[in-house]
Amino acid sequence: FVKEIDGYRNKCEFSVGIDEETNLPTVGFRIGSYVNGTTGVAPVEDLLHIPQSMKIAVKVFQDYVRASNLKVFSPEFQTGHFRQLMARSASAQLMLVVGIHPQNLNDDEVTGFKKSLVDFFSVGDGKKANVTSLYYQKLVKKNHNNDFIPAEHLWGDTHIYETILGLKFRISPEAFFQINTKGAEALYNTAIELAAPTGNST
Numbered sequence: 001f002v003k004e005i006d007g008y009r010n011k012c013e014f015s016v017g018i019d020e021e022t023n024l025p026t027v028g029f030r031i032g033s034y035v036n037g038t039t040g041v042a043p044v045e046d047l048l049h050i051p052q053s054m055k056i057a058v059k060v061f062q063d064y065v066r067a068s069n070l071k072v073f074s075p076e077f078q079t080g081h082f083r084q085l086m087a088r089s090a091s092a093q094l095m096l097v098v099g100i101h102p103q104n105l106n107d108d109e110v111t112g113f114k115k116s117l118v119d120f121f122s123v124g125d126g127k128k129a130n131v132t133s134l135y136y137q138k139l140v141k142k143n144h145n146n147d148f149i150p151a152e153h154l155w156g157d158t159h160i161y162e163t164i165l166g167l168k169f170r171i172s173p174e175a176f177f178q179i180n181t182k183g184a185e186a187l188y189n190t191a192i193e194l195a196a197p198t199g200n201s202t
Contacts, residue, residue, distance in 0.1 A: 007051035017041035095133035
């Protein structure tokens with residue numbers, strides 16, 4: 001059994017929107033679906049499954065969003081820029097992918113935004129999040145999974161690394177990896193015990 005039951009999730013996709021209680025730009029999870037008429041986003045600091053490293057990153061990025069001249073993305077009107085923050089964590093490592101709808105920003109403005117992100121997380125107030133890998137991703141479609149644009153590496157390491165049962169995995173922004181590392185390790189150990197493989201097993 002897994003002893004660690006809190007903060008186990010190693011990947012989260014946070015939405016950027018408006019908290020309906022405070023009416024402030026917020027980085028968190030949607031409290032319903034747009035098709036059901038809900039576009040509000042709720043904060044995540046009290047959610048037990050999210051690791052503290054991600055909560056810190058969400059908070060500092062939320063501060064960045066609120067201080068920015070750019071608006072949060074509206075799924076209802078397809079306006080605004082800040083759309084998503086994807087976080088992946090591993091042992092003492094944290095990857096962030098900032099998802100933006102550029103709307104009518106020109107190339108120079110997009111370049112300036114990317115530089116601002118790097119400065120914020122490398123030497124600015126965002127440094128406290130201890131980000132080790134930073135990416136930018138252009139998200140333009142209503143369902144961005146149907147029109148995938150690879151994330152662009154901005155700063156830090158290109159990957160994070162995690163180990164399961166002595167095997168080291170290199171994880172990119174788009175890579176599939178079990179969202180509960182300790183849980184996956186326990187599952188694989190149980191499968192090995194049940195299978196009881198030998199040197200002659202096939």
